[in-house]
Amino acid sequence: MAKGRKALKYGRAQDATTCFEKALMAQPQRADLWSLRAESLMALGQPDAAVQSLCRALVLAPGDAKGHNNLGVILVSQGKFDEAVASFRRAVRLDPDYLVALNNLGQALDEQNRRHTGEPTDQAAEVQAPSDAVAAFQQATALYSLKRYNEAIVQLELATSLDPSYIDAWTNLGLAWAECNQPEKAIPCFERSLALRENAGIRLAMATVLPIMPDSTEAIAFWRARYMAELQQLQATGVRLADPVGEVLTASFYLAYHGAADRPFQEALAAYFRSACARLSWVAPHCHRSMPLASQGGKIRIGIVSAHLWPGHTIGKLNGGFLQHLDRSRFTVSYVCTGRQTAEAVSMAGQADDALWLAGDLTTMQGQVAERQFDVLFYTDIGMDVITYFLAFARLAPVQCVTWGHPVTTGLPNMDYFLSSAALETPDAQRHYTERLVLLHGLPTCYQQPDGEAVEVDRNRFGFAPDWHVYACPQSLFKFHPGADSLWAAILRSDPAGRFVVIESDESAVTQALQQRWLAAFPDVYERVVFLPRQSGPAFRVLLASVDVLLDTPYFGGGNTSLEATSLGTPIVTCPGPLMKTRVTQAIYQRMGSTETVAATSEEYVALAIRLGTDADWRTQVSQRLIADRHLLFGDLAVVRELERFFGAAVDAAREDRQVTDWQDGWRPTLSDAPTHPAAMNEV
Incomplete structure (x- = not known):
């Protein structure tokens, strides 16, 4: 079993599954082995088999609240919300303080009701009546999961008044006030939580909290100055993080909307995280400079990384064409999902050659990606979710690049290129990017034309x-x-x-x-x-x-x-x-x-x-x-072809331990591969 756990930790899911199955042949009554097998099967993208394995574990250990919660998570990924709700309810009944299960229950109830009626539900807020501090906290958790932050605040204030030493209630009260655009009220709540117990994630949340809707340009200047000063103080005091994915509560998303260049802030944030957690800067074995690229002589292996790559999301609309149209005679294309394995994500993954559904802590997810030995990791967006952001710190492929899903530099030293467009940038734009700026000739998207059905004007x-x-x-x-x-x-x-x-x-x-x-x-x-x-x-x-x-x-x-x-x-x-x-x-x-x-x-x-x-x-x-x-504008295959040439050039450069420093693509579009490109039409 120890060998299997180690394999799972480092992303070798197939080896882990084999180890657990061998152990089960000798000890078939071990519920923990069936649970571990389910985890490894999920990492392999086999949810049906994982459900069967986890159900076997729960027959042997019906009181395992975590097992019921994990089963619910898998069922949600399969779109089976009725069954998932039942699993989450069992978990909550077994452990009323199980916050993860409470949150999952609230989200599952909401999605279940949306599918039936098109409207969110209030059921999640009725998990328990607030008769004491714990009950008030649980109700607040469900309300928070439904984005009913004002109502959650009422229950969290009740919880903290009934039990002033309730650390998690103070923390969540701070988060709720931040979501309600009142960072000045969030900060004292974080301070109360920290006075009761030191926590690096909460200290970071307090340092980097920002208003969602600033009331003036002066307010923006104040909060940005505070953000930078607090961040520098954090780094100076050496606040450490063991697992940023699990500890960090918020990202720097709202900085981008202040109308200013964010490179100094992004680089300062990245510098703090690198100093706080050495594991973030891990280098995958196949990326050591003394080793040749994995695909030398064969197809280039590309992993497209996102938590939001599904048809209805902006990220899916902007990047789905790359997943679909990259030349499979030259590239093997994998969808690396850092988000939930929803039906929408699975449908998008069907356009890739295979999919990798990341799960576990940071070390486990780094290992899962490293096991694939990608030549190129192409991040569609960095800064919109915590997992993608922290994954991008490591060197997990010889070539790592990001594009405009979140149109701000990442500040990450291991991110080699930012793929933009000459039409999107000013001549001096490189100064705004930590990454090497690559200016494609077209917009960096192969956007499918929206539904051709006529849209009627209806004022x-x-x-x-x-x-x-x-x-x-x-x-x-x-x-x-x-x-x-x-x-x-x-x-x-x-x-x-x-x-x-x-x-x-x-x-x-x-x-x-x-x-x-x-x-x-x-x-x-x-x-x-x-x-x-x-x-x-x-x-x-x-x-x-x-x-x-x-x-x-x-x-x-x-x-x-x-x-x-x-x-x-x-x-x-x-x-x-x-x-x-x-x-x-x-x-x-x-x-x-x-x-x-x-x-x-x-x-x-x-x-x-x-x-x-x-x-x-x-x-x-x-x-x-x-x-x-x-x-x-739409279905622009010319940019796909240019992207293919760039990936090839970047991989060739990485083999020589260098970067592509000035992308000048000599290709001229033709009607055969880019029939709508203006230059191709001008040739005619």
């Missing part, structure tokens, strides 16, 4: 009056930088028939914070701001088709939304800045040869918006041109 559906000029900005609310508030006010003041339409956050506290900020910033026209509830995929497309003008958010612009809107012919006004995260819509329009709604200044941005909103004839002309040229 009545959203309550738009016939005489309204609808200016919409349907972005996540954390993209609304306070520095842009004057633009929205200027547009509304210039067009008395104008309405500014945005989408509510799924957290009411964030929506309320933005409403209060705007009411203070432009009280004279605030009544013409319209907050719509969140829209499903089809309804969102109807909304995009039904508005008059889309307004790109300055400081952090649209990506997937801009592509979808362009496919419908809805014009977008944009004003690119110096950073890639502000330049995507401009790059889309440059690709189509249509830049008439790209502004150079804030004043021009407002003027273009007003002209589009009030001049129906011009708006129609712009829309017709977008529809006529939209085919240029």
Whole structure:
């Protein structure tokens, strides 16, 4: 059994399974062996066999709460939510303090109800009535899992009042206040937790907490300065982490929305983590410079890494084409999933040659990836989830690169390349990246054209009056930088028939914070701001088709939304800045040869918006041109072919212990492999 555990720890799942099965031949009544076999089978991507093995373990040890929880997790990955809920309930009944099972139960109940009714459920909040501190904490945990943070805060405050020494309640209260956009209330809660017990993860959460919806540019400056100072203090005091994946509660996601260059912050954060946990910088055996690349003379082995690579997610839409179209005569393509093994993720994995579903602690997951001996690891996004971020610290392939899923440098020394586009970057852009910046000729996506079915304009559906000029900005609310508030006010003041339409956050506290900020910033026209509830995929497309003008958010612009809107012919006004995260819509329009709604200044941005909103004839002309040229954006195999050549060049360079320093691709597109590429059409 010890040999099997070691094999599992280092990612050798097949060896581990063999060891456990040999042990079971001698000791078939060992429930722990059946459980370990289930874990190794899951690592091999065999959930059905894992369920059978775990059920056998639970027959032998029916009181194992962890086993029932693990069974529920597997059942969720198979989409069997009714059975999963039953398993999680058994785990909670056996161990009422089992927080992981409580959280899983809340999420499973929510998903179960969504599938039946389309709406989230309240059942998870009724796991126990709050008759004492533990019960209040459990109810808060379920509420938190449903993103009902304000209600969770009520129960957590009750728990801490009933038991002031309740460490986990203080911690979760801090996290809930942070989710409610009140970091100033989160910090004292973290301090109370730390006074009761030192914890590196909580200390980091306290140091790096940020407002989701800052109320001013001055507030942004304050919180960024605090973030850097606290981070430097953490590194100076030598706060250590044993397993960052299990200990770190939050990532640095919201830094990217402050409208500033984040390289110093990303590098400081990475430096702290490397000093706090030496294991992060682990080097896989096949990556030692004295060893040849694994695929020398054969196909290049590529692992595409993400927690979000599934059809309905922006990351899946941007990168699914790579998974599907990379040339299998030259490459073996694996999907390395750092997220849950959901039905959607499994469907995307079907486009790869194989899939690797990571599980366990950091060391185990590093070993699972290293066992595959990839030549290239291609991260679609780094910074959106904790597991992907920490996995990227290690040297797990000779070539490691990331692209624009989260359009900010990682700050990681072991990340070799950032794959961007000449259309997305300014001439001096390299200074914003720790990685070597690679400028592809096209946008770094092979985006499938959205559903070809006609989308009917339906203004009545959203309550738009016939005489309204609808200016919409349907972005996540954390993209609304306070520095842009004057633009929205200027547009509304210039067009008395104008309405500014945005989408509510799924957290009411964030929506309320933005409403209060705007009411203070432009009280004279605030009544013409319209907050719509969140829209499903089809309804969102109807909304995009039904508005008059889309307004790109300055400081952090649209990506997937801009592509979808362009496919419908809805014009977008944009004003690119110096950073890639502000330049995507401009790059889309440059690709189509249509830049008439790209502004150079804030004043021009407002003027273009007003002209589009009030001049129906011009708006129609712009829309017709977008529809006529939209085919240029989608299914771009030229960028896939260029990516293949880059991967080949990067692997060749790694064999010589060097990097590709100046990517200059001499390829010219032809109609045979890139029929929609403008250069190919110009050749004709």
